[in-house]
Amino acid sequence: MSDRVAILTNFVGPYRPALFQQLAxxxxxxxxxxxxxxxxxxxxxxxxxxxxxxxxxxxxFKREWRxxxxxxxxxxxxxxxxxxxxxxxxxxxxxVTGELGMRTLQATIFKWFxxxxxxxxxxxxxxxxEQGRGWVRPLLRRVLLRSADAVIVNGDSGAxxxxxxxxxxxRIFRVPQTTEIAPFLxxxxxxxEPSRHRLLYCGRLIPFKGLVQFVALLSQWCRAHRSHKTxxxxxxxxxxxxxxxxxxxxxxxxxxxxxHVSYERLPEVYRECGVLAFPTLADEWGLVVVEAMASGxxxxxxxxxxxxxxxxxxxxxxxxxxxxxxxxxxxxLDSALCASGETLETMGMRARKRVQAMTPSDMADRMMTAxxxxxxxxxxxx
Numbered sequence: 171m172s173d174r175v176a177i178l179t180n181f182v183g184p185y186r187p188a189l190f191q192q193l194a195x196x197x198x199x200x201x202x203x204x205x206x207x208x209x210x211x212x213x214x215x216x217x218x219x220x221x222x223x224x225x226x227x228x229x230x231f232k233r234e235w236r237x238x239x240x241x242x243x244x245x246x247x248x249x250x251x252x253x254x255x256x257x258x259x260x261x262x263x264x265x266v267t268g269e270l271g272m273r274t275l276q277a278t279i280f281k282w283f284x285x286x287x288x289x290x291x292x293x294x295x296x297x298x299x300e301q302g303r304g305w306v307r308p309l310l311r312r313v314l315l316r317s318a319d320a321v322i323v324n325g326d327s328g329a330x331x332x333x334x335x336x337x338x339x340x341r342i343f344r345v346p347q348t349t350e351i352a353p354f355l356x357x358x359x360x361x362x363e364p365s366r367h368r369l370l371y372c373g374r375l376i377p378f379k380g381l382v383q384f385v386a387l388l389s390q391w392c393r394a395h396r397s398h399k400t401x402x403x404x405x406x407x408x409x410x411x412x413x414x415x416x417x418x419x420x421x422x423x424x425x426x427x428x429x430h431v432s433y434e435r436l437p438e439v440y441r442e443c444g445v446l447a448f449p450t451l452a453d454e455w456g457l458v459v460v461e462a463m464a465s466g467x468x469x470x471x472x473x474x475x476x477x478x479x480x481x482x483x484x485x486x487x488x489x490x491x492x493x494x495x496x497x498x499x500x501x502x503l504d505s506a507l508c509a510s511g512e513t514l515e516t517m518g519m520r521a522r523k524r525v526q527a528m529t530p531s532d533m534a535d536r537m538m539t540a541x542x543x544x545x546x547x548x549x550x551x552x
Contacts, residue, residue: 375408
């Protein structure tokens with residue numbers, strides 16, 4: 171394919187290079203414009219070797235995200251101001267633009283001026299994450315989504331969200347987030363105690379991940395099951411670490427704080443644990459769910475994660491709960507911590523089978539299907 175594709179994104183996380191490398195093999199020329207610097211989990215430019223990535227000039231400001239699920243999060247918003255000049259320099263056939271904010275607005279304006287360039291919006295959103303966003307954003311998103319030739323979403327919740335704005339189902343393409351899963355697939359599903367029932371949380375320690383509330387309920391469960399020794403490993407860092415350390419824990423619950431773990435070492439951490447706990451209050455996807463399932467771990471996960479909604483079948487490869495429903499969390503804990511070793515192994519094998527085909531190569535094929543659809547649709551309409 172000889173077409174030139176530009177990708178606009180806010181940062182390049184450690185899970186993205188494998189996808190971008192696959193995309194570069196499938197189009198005539200690829201260029202990635204990054205507007206957010208390193209980002210919260212991004213890689214530094216020195217680690218972008220071999221990828222056609224250009225850092226953008228931007229201004230940044232802070233805003234607070236207040237969600238109906240009763241959490242607040244301080245966000246840094248990056249607004250690039252050289253998007254249109256860089257696009258005019260590159261002259262792409264198609265633009266794949268992440269999120270639904272200023273970079274997408276600039277890409278839309280460029281499309282209007284350039285004429286032949288097609289627009290693919292990469293809408294990494296879910297119905298839960300878009301609650302409480304005010305009234306301005308929906309108005310802007312209606313305009314942007316109707317200007318798109320194709321829309322990429324993570325999963326079913328994202329598809330339902332963009333359909334609200336009049337996006338035709340044939341223009342929606344599902345491309346779930348993934349990573350280079352081969353290192354995780356090498357982990358053994360079979361485990362002995364205590365790792366078999368050891369819970370693992372992996373991710374940033376920030377309010378909307380719901381870990382403080384989850385640990386409080388885990389403590390409640392442990393107090394009701396005093397003969398049951400329970401371990402929770404926490405891989406990650408962030409502002410709620412202090413809150414976790416202040417929680418009163420029963421004697422039969424131990425928490426091991428691993429701190430920040432480099433991405434290369436994550437498969438080792440999954441290898442030592444038996445069940446992933448993912449109690450998020452609002453998540454557009456949840457890549458750790460894919461990593462854990464590839465490692466053969468059942469998921470004890472929140473329904474407010476799009477990855478859990480799409481990948482986890484309750485009682486088959488994990489347990490699904492709403493983190494703001496106490497009885498559901500306790501029921502999930504009871505099922506996971508009291509499951510037999512044979513049950514956990516069977517569920518772990520099902521979890522791995524569910525995600526083992528979710529490779530960067532497959533996701534790149536899906537993205538290029540959306541790009542080719544946009545190019546073809548644009549040819550027909552011109």
